[in-house]
Amino acid sequence: MIKKADIVIIGGGIQGCSIAYNLAKKGAKNIVILEKNTCASGSSGRCGAGIRQQFGTKMNCILARESMKIFETLSEELDYDIELNQAGYLILAYTEKEINQFKKNVVLEQSLGIEAKMVTPEEAKEIVPPLNLEGIIGGTFCPTDGNVNPLYTTFGYAEAAQRLGVKYYPFTEVTEIETEDKRILSVITNKGKILTPIVVNAAGGYSGPVGKMAGVDIPVYSQRHQILITEPIDPLWKPMLMSFSENYYFQQLPDGGVLGGYGDPEHEIIGDNVGSSWQFSRTMAKKMVKLVPILKEVHMVRQWAGLYNMSPDAQPILGEHPQLKGFYMSVGFSGHGFMLAPVTGRLIAELILDGKTSIPIDKLDIGRFKRGELICEPSVV
Amino acid sequence: MKDETIICRCEDVTWGEIRQALEKGYTTLNEIKRITRAGMGRCQGKTCQSILLREIAKYCNKKIEEVDVTTFRPPTKPVKLGTLAGDNDD
Ligand SMILES: Cc1cc2nc3c(=O)[nH]c(=O)nc-3n(C[C@H](O)[C@H](O)[C@H](O)COP(=O)(O)OP(=O)(O)OC[C@H]3O[C@@H](n4cnc5c(N)ncnc54)[C@H](O)[C@@H]3O)c2cc1C
Ligand code: FES
Numbered sequence: 001m002i003k004k005a006d007i008v009i010i011g012g013g014i015q016g017c018s019i020a021y022n023l024a025k026k027g028a029k030n031i032v033i034l035e036k037n038t039c040a041s042g043s044s045g046r047c048g049a050g051i052r053q054q055f056g057t058k059m060n061c062i063l064a065r066e067s068m069k070i071f072e073t074l075s076e077e078l079d080y081d082i083e084l085n086q087a088g089y090l091i092l093a094y095t096e097k098e099i100n101q102f103k104k105n106v107v108l109e110q111s112l113g114i115e116a117k118m119v120t121p122e123e124a125k126e127i128v129p130p131l132n133l134e135g136i137i138g139g140t141f142c143p144t145d146g147n148v149n150p151l152y153t154t155f156g157y158a159e160a161a162q163r164l165g166v167k168y169y170p171f172t173e174v175t176e177i178e179t180e181d182k183r184i185l186s187v188i189t190n191k192g193k194i195l196t197p198i199v200v201n202a203a204g205g206y207s208g209p210v211g212k213m214a215g216v217d218i219p220v221y222s223q224r225h226q227i228l229i230t231e232p233i234d235p236l237w238k239p240m241l242m243s244f245s246e247n248y249y250f251q252q253l254p255d256g257g258v259l260g261g262y263g264d265p266e267h268e269i270i271g272d273n274v275g276s277s278w279q280f281s282r283t284m285a286k287k288m289v290k291l292v293p294i295l296k297e298v299h300m301v302r303q304w305a306g307l308y309n310m311s312p313d314a315q316p317i318l319g320e321h322p323q324l325k326g327f328y329m330s331v332g333f334s335g336h337g338f339m340l341a342p343v344t345g346r347l348i349a350e351l352i353l354d355g356k357t358s359i360p361i362d363k364l365d366i367g368r369f370k371r372g373e374l375i376c377e378p379s380v381v
Numbered sequence: 382m383k384d385e386t387i388i389c390r391c392e393d394v395t396w397g398e399i400r401q402a403l404e405k406g407y408t409t410l411n412e413i414k415r416i417t418r419a420g421m422g423r424c425q426g427k428t429c430q431s432i433l434l435r436e437i438a439k440y441c442n443k444k445i446e447e448v449d450v451t452t453f454r455p456p457t458k459p460v461k462l463g464t465l466a467g468d469n470d471d
Contacts, residue, residue, distance in 0.1 A: 232423075299460060
Protein backbone atom coordinates (compact mmCIF):
# COMPACT_ATOMS: atom_id res chain seq x y z
CA MET A 1 0.00 0.00 0.00
CA ILE A 2 1.15 3.54 -0.66
CA LYS A 3 2.68 5.54 2.21
CA LYS A 4 1.61 9.05 1.32
CA ALA A 5 -1.46 10.68 -0.22
CA ASP A 6 -2.89 14.14 -0.78
CA ILE A 7 -6.44 13.12 0.11
CA VAL A 8 -7.63 10.00 1.93
CA ILE A 9 -11.32 9.11 1.73
CA ILE A 10 -12.60 6.75 4.41
CA GLY A 11 -15.50 4.70 3.05
CA GLY A 12 -16.02 3.28 -0.42
CA GLY A 13 -19.78 3.72 -0.68
CA ILE A 14 -21.61 6.09 -3.02
CA GLN A 15 -20.45 9.14 -1.07
CA GLY A 16 -16.77 8.22 -0.98
CA CYS A 17 -16.76 7.15 -4.63
CA SER A 18 -18.61 10.25 -5.86
CA ILE A 19 -16.27 12.53 -3.91
CA ALA A 20 -13.19 10.72 -5.22
CA TYR A 21 -14.42 10.83 -8.81
CA ASN A 22 -15.25 14.53 -8.62
CA LEU A 23 -11.91 15.37 -7.02
CA ALA A 24 -10.05 13.49 -9.73
CA LYS A 25 -12.20 15.03 -12.45
CA LYS A 26 -11.21 18.46 -11.16
CA GLY A 27 -7.58 17.46 -11.53
CA ALA A 28 -6.61 16.44 -8.00
CA LYS A 29 -3.93 13.76 -7.70
CA ASN A 30 -2.88 11.15 -5.14
CA ILE A 31 -6.38 10.35 -3.95
CA VAL A 32 -7.01 7.17 -2.01
CA ILE A 33 -10.26 5.45 -1.01
CA LEU A 34 -10.03 3.09 1.97
CA GLU A 35 -12.87 0.59 2.32
CA LYS A 36 -12.93 -1.93 5.14
CA ASN A 37 -15.00 -4.38 3.10
CA THR A 38 -15.82 -4.26 -0.64
CA CYS A 39 -17.23 -1.53 -2.84
CA ALA A 40 -20.90 -0.80 -2.02
CA SER A 41 -20.96 -3.35 0.81
CA GLY A 42 -22.45 -0.73 3.16
CA SER A 43 -25.78 1.10 2.88
CA SER A 44 -25.12 2.12 -0.71
CA GLY A 45 -25.40 -1.46 -1.92
CA ARG A 46 -28.38 -2.15 0.32
CA CYS A 47 -30.58 0.84 -0.39
CA GLY A 48 -33.63 1.36 -2.55
CA ALA A 49 -31.82 3.96 -4.66
CA GLY A 50 -35.00 5.91 -5.13
CA ILE A 51 -34.22 9.42 -6.35
CA ARG A 52 -36.75 12.17 -5.91
CA GLN A 53 -36.86 15.93 -6.16
CA GLN A 54 -39.99 16.41 -4.07
CA PHE A 55 -38.86 18.02 -0.84
CA GLY A 56 -40.25 20.68 1.47
CA THR A 57 -37.24 22.98 1.77
CA LYS A 58 -35.72 25.10 -0.97
CA MET A 59 -32.21 23.84 -0.27
CA ASN A 60 -33.19 20.17 -0.56
CA CYS A 61 -35.24 20.80 -3.70
CA ILE A 62 -32.28 22.52 -5.35
CA LEU A 63 -29.79 19.83 -4.28
CA ALA A 64 -32.12 17.05 -5.45
CA ARG A 65 -32.87 18.79 -8.74
CA GLU A 66 -29.17 19.26 -9.48
CA SER A 67 -28.46 15.67 -8.49
CA MET A 68 -31.13 14.46 -10.89
CA LYS A 69 -29.55 16.52 -13.68
CA ILE A 70 -26.30 14.65 -13.06
CA PHE A 71 -28.07 11.25 -12.90
CA GLU A 72 -29.67 11.96 -16.29
CA THR A 73 -26.33 11.80 -18.08
CA LEU A 74 -24.36 9.75 -15.57
CA SER A 75 -24.34 6.49 -17.55
CA GLU A 76 -22.48 8.24 -20.37
CA GLU A 77 -20.29 10.24 -18.03
CA LEU A 78 -19.12 7.16 -16.11
CA ASP A 79 -19.31 4.81 -19.09
CA TYR A 80 -21.36 2.39 -16.97
CA ASP A 81 -25.10 1.79 -17.38
CA ILE A 82 -26.60 2.80 -14.03
CA GLU A 83 -30.11 1.76 -15.18
CA LEU A 84 -31.78 5.11 -14.61
CA ASN A 85 -35.56 4.64 -14.59
CA GLN A 86 -37.46 7.93 -14.46
CA ALA A 87 -40.85 6.45 -13.65
CA GLY A 88 -41.86 9.13 -11.16
CA TYR A 89 -42.72 9.26 -7.47
CA LEU A 90 -46.37 9.23 -6.43
CA ILE A 91 -46.51 10.53 -2.86
CA LEU A 92 -49.89 9.82 -1.29
CA ALA A 93 -51.69 11.91 1.33
CA TYR A 94 -53.98 10.55 4.03
CA THR A 95 -54.75 13.68 6.07
CA GLU A 96 -55.78 17.30 5.45
CA LYS A 97 -52.60 18.40 7.17
CA GLU A 98 -50.58 16.43 4.67
CA ILE A 99 -52.50 17.89 1.74
CA ASN A 100 -51.79 21.40 3.02
CA GLN A 101 -48.09 20.63 3.34
CA PHE A 102 -48.04 19.06 -0.14
CA LYS A 103 -49.67 22.15 -1.64
CA LYS A 104 -46.88 24.28 -0.20
CA ASN A 105 -44.26 21.80 -1.41
CA VAL A 106 -45.64 21.81 -4.95
CA VAL A 107 -45.63 25.63 -5.14
CA LEU A 108 -42.01 25.61 -3.98
CA GLU A 109 -41.02 22.76 -6.32
CA GLN A 110 -42.66 24.35 -9.36
CA SER A 111 -40.98 27.69 -8.61
CA LEU A 112 -37.67 25.81 -8.81
CA GLY A 113 -38.49 24.11 -12.10
CA ILE A 114 -39.36 20.70 -10.63
CA GLU A 115 -42.28 19.11 -12.48
CA ALA A 116 -44.29 18.02 -9.43
CA LYS A 117 -48.07 18.53 -9.31
CA MET A 118 -51.02 17.79 -7.01
CA VAL A 119 -53.16 14.78 -7.96
CA THR A 120 -56.65 13.68 -6.90
CA PRO A 121 -57.24 10.07 -5.81
CA GLU A 122 -58.75 9.37 -9.25
CA GLU A 123 -55.70 10.74 -11.00
CA ALA A 124 -53.50 8.64 -8.70
CA LYS A 125 -55.39 5.56 -9.85
CA GLU A 126 -54.90 6.51 -13.47
CA ILE A 127 -51.16 6.65 -12.84
CA VAL A 128 -51.14 3.40 -10.82
CA PRO A 129 -54.19 1.32 -11.86
CA PRO A 130 -53.91 -1.48 -9.24
CA LEU A 131 -54.06 1.06 -6.39
CA ASN A 132 -56.61 0.61 -3.59
CA LEU A 133 -57.69 4.16 -2.78
CA GLU A 134 -58.88 3.43 0.78
CA GLY A 135 -57.93 6.32 3.04
CA ILE A 136 -56.16 8.23 0.27
CA ILE A 137 -57.34 11.82 -0.17
CA GLY A 138 -54.81 13.02 -2.72
CA GLY A 139 -51.14 13.26 -3.40
CA THR A 140 -48.37 14.63 -5.53
CA PHE A 141 -46.67 13.23 -8.60
CA CYS A 142 -43.36 14.14 -10.15
CA PRO A 143 -42.80 12.22 -13.40
CA THR A 144 -39.06 12.89 -13.55
CA ASP A 145 -38.27 11.29 -10.18
CA GLY A 146 -37.09 7.70 -10.36
CA ASN A 147 -34.53 5.17 -9.32
CA VAL A 148 -31.22 3.70 -10.39
CA ASN A 149 -29.33 0.49 -9.77
CA PRO A 150 -27.40 1.42 -6.61
CA LEU A 151 -24.66 -1.17 -7.14
CA TYR A 152 -23.97 -0.18 -10.72
CA THR A 153 -23.96 3.50 -9.80
CA THR A 154 -21.43 2.96 -7.01
CA PHE A 155 -19.27 0.64 -9.13
CA GLY A 156 -19.54 3.14 -11.98
CA TYR A 157 -18.19 5.98 -9.84
CA ALA A 158 -15.49 3.74 -8.35
CA GLU A 159 -14.26 2.52 -11.73
CA ALA A 160 -14.37 5.97 -13.32
CA ALA A 161 -12.44 7.38 -10.36
CA GLN A 162 -9.80 4.67 -10.75
CA ARG A 163 -9.45 5.41 -14.45
CA LEU A 164 -8.61 8.98 -13.39
CA GLY A 165 -5.88 7.72 -11.08
CA VAL A 166 -7.70 7.25 -7.76
CA LYS A 167 -6.49 4.23 -5.75
CA TYR A 168 -9.27 2.11 -4.23
CA TYR A 169 -8.18 -0.27 -1.44
CA PRO A 170 -10.84 -2.80 -0.44
CA PHE A 171 -10.52 -4.79 2.81
CA THR A 172 -8.59 -1.88 4.30
CA GLU A 173 -9.95 -0.64 7.60
CA VAL A 174 -8.96 2.64 9.17
CA THR A 175 -8.31 2.11 12.87
CA GLU A 176 -6.68 5.39 13.93
CA ILE A 177 -6.33 8.95 12.70
CA GLU A 178 -3.29 10.89 13.88
CA THR A 179 -3.55 14.64 14.36
CA GLU A 180 -1.24 17.38 15.56
CA ASP A 181 -2.00 21.04 16.34
CA LYS A 182 -5.56 20.59 15.11
CA ARG A 183 -4.47 19.25 11.72
CA ILE A 184 -4.57 15.82 10.16
CA LEU A 185 -1.26 13.97 10.00
CA SER A 186 -2.02 10.42 8.94
CA VAL A 187 -4.42 7.50 8.97
CA ILE A 188 -3.50 4.09 10.29
CA THR A 189 -5.08 1.00 8.75
CA ASN A 190 -4.86 -2.75 9.18
CA LYS A 191 -2.48 -2.64 6.19
CA GLY A 192 -0.22 0.20 7.27
CA LYS A 193 -0.01 3.92 7.68
CA ILE A 194 -0.67 6.66 5.10
CA LEU A 195 0.56 10.22 5.64
CA THR A 196 -2.01 12.76 4.47
CA PRO A 197 -3.05 16.34 5.18
CA ILE A 198 -6.70 15.71 4.23
CA VAL A 199 -9.16 13.05 5.35
CA VAL A 200 -12.76 12.77 4.16
CA ASN A 201 -15.10 10.94 6.50
CA ALA A 202 -17.53 9.11 4.20
CA ALA A 203 -17.94 6.11 6.47
CA GLY A 204 -21.76 6.06 6.40
CA GLY A 205 -23.08 4.12 9.37
CA TYR A 206 -19.63 4.24 10.95
CA SER A 207 -19.02 7.96 10.60
CA GLY A 208 -19.44 8.56 14.34
CA PRO A 209 -16.66 6.13 15.32
CA VAL A 210 -14.44 7.52 12.52
CA GLY A 211 -14.98 11.01 13.97
CA LYS A 212 -13.90 9.72 17.38
CA MET A 213 -10.68 8.36 15.86
CA ALA A 214 -9.88 11.95 14.89
CA GLY A 215 -10.95 13.19 18.31
CA VAL A 216 -14.07 15.00 17.11
CA ASP A 217 -17.61 14.45 18.21
CA ILE A 218 -20.09 14.17 15.32
CA PRO A 219 -23.72 14.14 16.51
CA VAL A 220 -24.80 11.12 14.48
CA TYR A 221 -26.02 7.63 15.28
CA SER A 222 -26.93 4.67 13.10
CA GLN A 223 -30.18 2.84 12.93
CA ARG A 224 -31.16 -0.28 11.06
CA HIS A 225 -33.50 0.13 8.11
CA GLN A 226 -34.97 -2.91 6.37
CA ILE A 227 -36.16 -3.61 2.85
CA LEU A 228 -37.58 -6.53 0.90
CA ILE A 229 -38.03 -7.64 -2.69
CA THR A 230 -40.51 -9.93 -4.41
CA GLU A 231 -40.13 -12.31 -7.29
CA PRO A 232 -40.33 -10.63 -10.69
CA ILE A 233 -43.90 -10.34 -11.94
CA ASP A 234 -45.58 -8.93 -15.04
CA PRO A 235 -45.56 -5.13 -15.25
CA LEU A 236 -48.28 -3.71 -12.99
CA TRP A 237 -47.20 -0.14 -12.46
CA LYS A 238 -44.08 1.99 -12.67
CA PRO A 239 -43.70 4.87 -10.17
CA MET A 240 -42.52 4.72 -6.60
CA LEU A 241 -45.42 4.75 -4.15
CA MET A 242 -44.64 6.64 -0.98
CA SER A 243 -46.35 8.00 2.10
CA PHE A 244 -44.88 9.88 5.03
CA SER A 245 -47.87 9.47 7.37
CA GLU A 246 -48.59 5.82 6.51
CA ASN A 247 -44.86 5.25 6.31
CA TYR A 248 -43.94 3.15 3.28
CA TYR A 249 -42.16 3.32 -0.03
CA PHE A 250 -42.29 0.63 -2.66
CA GLN A 251 -42.02 0.29 -6.38
CA GLN A 252 -42.05 -2.25 -9.14
CA LEU A 253 -38.59 -2.22 -10.66
CA PRO A 254 -38.05 -2.51 -14.42
CA ASP A 255 -37.02 -6.17 -14.05
CA GLY A 256 -40.39 -6.94 -12.43
CA GLY A 257 -39.56 -7.35 -8.73
CA VAL A 258 -41.33 -5.13 -6.21
CA LEU A 259 -38.92 -3.49 -3.77
CA GLY A 260 -39.72 -1.50 -0.68
CA GLY A 261 -39.49 -0.70 2.99
CA TYR A 262 -40.61 1.62 5.74
CA GLY A 263 -38.99 3.58 8.51
CA ASP A 264 -39.45 2.47 12.10
CA PRO A 265 -37.46 4.90 14.23
CA GLU A 266 -39.27 3.87 17.42
CA HIS A 267 -38.56 0.15 17.29
CA GLU A 268 -35.59 -0.34 15.01
CA ILE A 269 -32.24 -1.28 16.49
CA ILE A 270 -29.77 1.53 17.06
CA GLY A 271 -26.17 0.60 16.21
CA ASP A 272 -24.63 -1.41 13.42
CA ASN A 273 -26.82 -4.53 13.41
CA VAL A 274 -27.88 -5.37 9.84
CA GLY A 275 -29.78 -8.59 10.53
CA SER A 276 -33.37 -9.01 9.34
CA SER A 277 -36.58 -9.36 11.35
CA TRP A 278 -39.83 -11.22 10.67
CA GLN A 279 -41.77 -8.36 12.12
CA PHE A 280 -40.54 -6.16 9.30
CA SER A 281 -41.54 -8.47 6.47
CA ARG A 282 -44.98 -9.02 8.01
CA THR A 283 -45.68 -5.33 8.50
CA MET A 284 -44.30 -4.43 5.08
CA ALA A 285 -46.38 -7.16 3.42
CA LYS A 286 -49.50 -5.76 5.13
CA LYS A 287 -48.77 -2.28 3.84
CA MET A 288 -48.10 -3.52 0.29
CA VAL A 289 -51.16 -5.77 0.12
CA LYS A 290 -53.40 -3.03 1.48
CA LEU A 291 -52.29 -0.49 -1.10
CA VAL A 292 -51.94 -2.86 -4.06
CA PRO A 293 -54.18 -5.85 -3.18
CA ILE A 294 -53.15 -7.91 -6.21
CA LEU A 295 -49.70 -8.27 -4.61
CA LYS A 296 -51.05 -10.77 -2.11
CA GLU A 297 -50.41 -13.55 -4.61
CA VAL A 298 -46.79 -12.50 -5.11
CA HIS A 299 -43.86 -14.13 -3.32
CA MET A 300 -41.27 -12.27 -1.33
CA VAL A 301 -37.86 -13.73 -2.20
CA ARG A 302 -35.40 -11.78 -0.10
CA GLN A 303 -35.09 -9.25 2.68
CA TRP A 304 -32.10 -7.44 4.06
CA ALA A 305 -31.11 -4.39 6.03
CA GLY A 306 -28.70 -1.48 6.04
CA LEU A 307 -27.95 1.52 8.20
CA TYR A 308 -29.40 5.01 8.20
CA ASN A 309 -26.77 7.37 9.53
CA MET A 310 -28.94 9.85 11.43
CA SER A 311 -28.16 13.43 12.42
CA PRO A 312 -30.38 15.43 14.81
CA ASP A 313 -32.37 16.96 11.91
CA ALA A 314 -32.07 13.98 9.53
CA GLN A 315 -30.07 16.18 7.14
CA PRO A 316 -26.47 15.58 6.11
CA ILE A 317 -23.48 17.14 7.82
CA LEU A 318 -21.15 18.48 5.13
CA GLY A 319 -17.85 20.33 5.25
CA GLU A 320 -14.64 20.73 7.16
CA HIS A 321 -14.65 20.39 10.91
CA PRO A 322 -14.10 23.87 12.41
CA GLN A 323 -11.64 22.55 15.01
CA LEU A 324 -9.71 20.12 12.84
CA LYS A 325 -8.08 21.37 9.67
CA GLY A 326 -8.22 18.92 6.79
CA PHE A 327 -10.99 16.79 8.31
CA TYR A 328 -13.97 16.86 5.95
CA MET A 329 -17.32 15.20 6.61
CA SER A 330 -19.98 13.86 4.26
CA VAL A 331 -22.16 12.04 6.75
CA GLY A 332 -25.57 11.85 8.44
CA PHE A 333 -27.61 11.43 5.26
CA SER A 334 -30.41 9.40 6.92
CA GLY A 335 -32.66 8.00 4.18
CA HIS A 336 -31.64 10.21 1.27
CA GLY A 337 -27.90 9.85 0.93
CA PHE A 338 -27.94 7.94 -2.29
CA MET A 339 -29.99 10.37 -4.34
CA LEU A 340 -27.88 13.32 -3.23
CA ALA A 341 -24.46 11.72 -3.77
CA PRO A 342 -23.85 12.99 -7.33
CA VAL A 343 -24.32 16.60 -6.26
CA THR A 344 -22.82 16.43 -2.76
CA GLY A 345 -19.77 14.60 -4.10
CA ARG A 346 -19.23 17.43 -6.57
CA LEU A 347 -19.73 20.10 -3.92
CA ILE A 348 -17.39 18.47 -1.39
CA ALA A 349 -14.74 18.25 -4.13
CA GLU A 350 -15.23 21.97 -4.85
CA LEU A 351 -14.97 22.78 -1.16
CA ILE A 352 -11.73 20.83 -0.74
CA LEU A 353 -10.05 22.15 -3.88
CA ASP A 354 -11.47 25.68 -4.23
CA GLY A 355 -12.58 26.49 -0.69
CA LYS A 356 -16.05 27.38 -1.99
CA THR A 357 -19.05 25.65 -3.55
CA SER A 358 -21.22 26.46 -6.57
CA ILE A 359 -24.38 25.72 -4.55
CA PRO A 360 -24.35 26.95 -0.95
CA ILE A 361 -24.05 24.16 1.61
CA ASP A 362 -22.85 26.25 4.55
CA LYS A 363 -26.20 25.66 6.31
CA LEU A 364 -25.35 21.96 6.43
CA ASP A 365 -22.22 22.54 8.54
CA ILE A 366 -21.70 20.77 11.83
CA GLY A 367 -21.97 24.09 13.69
CA ARG A 368 -25.72 24.33 13.04
CA PHE A 369 -26.56 22.11 16.01
CA LYS A 370 -24.73 24.37 18.47
CA ARG A 371 -26.26 27.45 16.89
CA GLY A 372 -29.69 25.86 17.14
CA GLU A 373 -30.23 26.27 13.39
CA LEU A 374 -31.58 22.82 12.64
CA ILE A 375 -33.11 22.29 9.22
CA CYS A 376 -36.80 21.53 9.26
CA GLU A 377 -37.52 19.24 6.31
CA PRO A 378 -41.12 18.03 6.45
CA SER A 379 -40.75 15.47 3.66
CA VAL A 380 -38.52 12.65 4.88
CA VAL A 381 -39.16 9.06 5.92
CA MET B 382 -15.80 -23.36 -19.68
CA LYS B 383 -17.39 -21.62 -22.65
CA ASP B 384 -18.46 -17.99 -22.28
CA GLU B 385 -22.00 -18.87 -23.38
CA THR B 386 -22.47 -21.46 -20.64
CA ILE B 387 -25.31 -20.43 -18.36
CA ILE B 388 -24.30 -20.49 -14.71
CA CYS B 389 -27.44 -19.03 -13.18
CA ARG B 390 -30.65 -20.15 -14.87
CA CYS B 391 -33.02 -17.94 -12.93
CA GLU B 392 -31.25 -14.73 -13.89
CA ASP B 393 -29.84 -15.98 -17.18
CA VAL B 394 -26.23 -15.22 -16.29
CA THR B 395 -23.47 -16.70 -18.42
CA TRP B 396 -19.92 -17.66 -17.51
CA GLY B 397 -18.76 -14.86 -19.82
CA GLU B 398 -20.42 -12.23 -17.64
CA ILE B 399 -18.95 -13.76 -14.50
CA ARG B 400 -15.50 -14.00 -16.06
CA GLN B 401 -15.66 -10.30 -16.99
CA ALA B 402 -16.48 -9.33 -13.41
CA LEU B 403 -13.62 -11.49 -12.14
CA GLU B 404 -11.26 -9.87 -14.63
CA LYS B 405 -12.25 -6.45 -13.35
CA GLY B 406 -11.07 -7.54 -9.90
CA TYR B 407 -14.40 -8.41 -8.30
CA THR B 408 -13.53 -11.72 -6.68
CA THR B 409 -15.90 -12.12 -3.73
CA LEU B 410 -19.17 -13.98 -4.05
CA ASN B 411 -20.97 -10.88 -2.87
CA GLU B 412 -19.52 -8.67 -5.57
CA ILE B 413 -20.12 -11.22 -8.31
CA LYS B 414 -23.74 -11.60 -7.22
CA ARG B 415 -24.21 -7.87 -7.13
CA ILE B 416 -22.69 -7.19 -10.52
CA THR B 417 -24.09 -10.09 -12.49
CA ARG B 418 -27.26 -10.85 -10.45
CA ALA B 419 -26.20 -14.52 -10.40
CA GLY B 420 -27.76 -16.14 -7.35
CA MET B 421 -30.36 -13.41 -6.90
CA GLY B 422 -33.13 -15.13 -8.84
CA ARG B 423 -36.25 -17.02 -7.96
CA CYS B 424 -34.43 -20.00 -6.43
CA GLN B 425 -32.15 -17.67 -4.48
CA GLY B 426 -28.98 -19.43 -5.50
CA LYS B 427 -30.02 -22.96 -4.59
CA THR B 428 -29.12 -24.14 -8.07
CA CYS B 429 -26.19 -21.92 -8.96
CA GLN B 430 -24.41 -20.98 -5.75
CA SER B 431 -22.18 -24.06 -5.57
CA ILE B 432 -21.21 -23.81 -9.26
CA LEU B 433 -20.53 -20.13 -8.77
CA LEU B 434 -18.29 -20.74 -5.76
CA ARG B 435 -16.42 -23.50 -7.58
CA GLU B 436 -15.77 -21.31 -10.63
CA ILE B 437 -14.68 -18.29 -8.59
CA ALA B 438 -12.32 -20.55 -6.63
CA LYS B 439 -10.89 -22.01 -9.82
CA TYR B 440 -10.37 -18.58 -11.37
CA CYS B 441 -8.65 -17.20 -8.25
CA ASN B 442 -6.60 -20.34 -7.68
CA LYS B 443 -8.16 -20.71 -4.27
CA LYS B 444 -9.87 -23.47 -2.37
CA ILE B 445 -13.65 -23.18 -2.31
CA GLU B 446 -13.51 -22.51 1.45
CA GLU B 447 -11.20 -19.56 0.81
CA VAL B 448 -13.65 -17.65 -1.40
CA ASP B 449 -14.96 -14.66 0.49
CA VAL B 450 -18.67 -15.15 1.20
CA THR B 451 -18.93 -12.30 3.75
CA THR B 452 -22.62 -11.55 4.12
CA PHE B 453 -24.06 -14.72 2.67
CA ARG B 454 -27.80 -14.85 3.32
CA PRO B 455 -29.09 -18.38 3.23
CA PRO B 456 -31.81 -18.83 0.65
CA THR B 457 -35.20 -18.95 2.30
CA LYS B 458 -38.33 -20.36 0.79
CA PRO B 459 -40.28 -17.65 -1.05
CA VAL B 460 -43.42 -16.65 0.90
CA LYS B 461 -46.56 -15.03 -0.49
CA LEU B 462 -47.08 -11.47 0.65
CA GLY B 463 -50.70 -12.38 1.42
CA THR B 464 -49.51 -15.12 3.77
CA LEU B 465 -47.04 -12.80 5.43
CA ALA B 466 -49.73 -10.17 5.80
CA GLY B 467 -51.79 -12.71 7.73
CA ASP B 468 -54.28 -13.38 4.99
CA ASN B 469 -54.48 -17.18 5.00
CA ASP B 470 -56.95 -17.86 2.23
CA ASP B 471 -54.50 -19.49 -0.15
C1 LIG C 1 -32.82 -0.10 3.40
C2 LIG C 1 -32.34 1.25 2.96
C3 LIG C 1 -33.03 1.93 1.94
C4 LIG C 1 -32.59 3.19 1.52
N1 LIG C 1 -33.25 3.80 0.49
C5 LIG C 1 -32.75 4.96 -0.02
C6 LIG C 1 -33.33 5.55 -1.18
O1 LIG C 1 -34.31 5.05 -1.74
N2 LIG C 1 -32.79 6.70 -1.66
C7 LIG C 1 -31.71 7.29 -1.07
O2 LIG C 1 -31.25 8.33 -1.54
N3 LIG C 1 -31.13 6.75 0.03
C8 LIG C 1 -31.63 5.60 0.57
N4 LIG C 1 -31.04 5.05 1.67
C9 LIG C 1 -29.92 5.77 2.32
C10 LIG C 1 -28.62 5.53 1.56
O3 LIG C 1 -28.39 4.14 1.43
C11 LIG C 1 -27.44 6.14 2.30
O4 LIG C 1 -27.72 7.46 2.71
C12 LIG C 1 -26.19 6.17 1.41
O5 LIG C 1 -25.99 4.92 0.80
C13 LIG C 1 -24.98 6.57 2.23
O6 LIG C 1 -23.82 6.40 1.46
P1 LIG C 1 -22.42 6.37 2.14
O7 LIG C 1 -21.43 6.21 1.08
O8 LIG C 1 -22.31 7.54 3.06
O9 LIG C 1 -22.47 5.10 3.13
P2 LIG C 1 -22.09 3.55 2.86
O10 LIG C 1 -22.56 3.06 1.57
O11 LIG C 1 -22.53 2.80 4.08
O12 LIG C 1 -20.53 3.60 2.79
C14 LIG C 1 -19.70 3.75 3.90
C15 LIG C 1 -18.56 2.77 3.76
O13 LIG C 1 -17.58 3.04 4.74
C16 LIG C 1 -16.97 1.82 5.09
N5 LIG C 1 -16.30 2.04 6.37
C17 LIG C 1 -16.87 2.29 7.57
N6 LIG C 1 -15.93 2.41 8.53
C18 LIG C 1 -14.73 2.25 7.91
C19 LIG C 1 -13.38 2.27 8.38
N7 LIG C 1 -13.07 2.48 9.66
N8 LIG C 1 -12.39 2.06 7.47
C20 LIG C 1 -12.66 1.85 6.16
N9 LIG C 1 -13.94 1.82 5.68
C21 LIG C 1 -14.95 2.02 6.54
C22 LIG C 1 -18.13 0.86 5.14
O14 LIG C 1 -17.70 -0.47 4.99
C23 LIG C 1 -18.99 1.33 3.99
O15 LIG C 1 -18.78 0.60 2.79
C24 LIG C 1 -31.46 3.80 2.13
C25 LIG C 1 -30.79 3.13 3.14
C26 LIG C 1 -31.21 1.86 3.56
C27 LIG C 1 -30.44 1.17 4.64
S1 FES D 1 -30.10 -20.45 -10.61
FE1 FES D 1 -29.17 -18.69 -9.84
S2 FES D 1 -30.69 -17.84 -8.57
FE2 FES D 1 -31.62 -19.62 -9.31
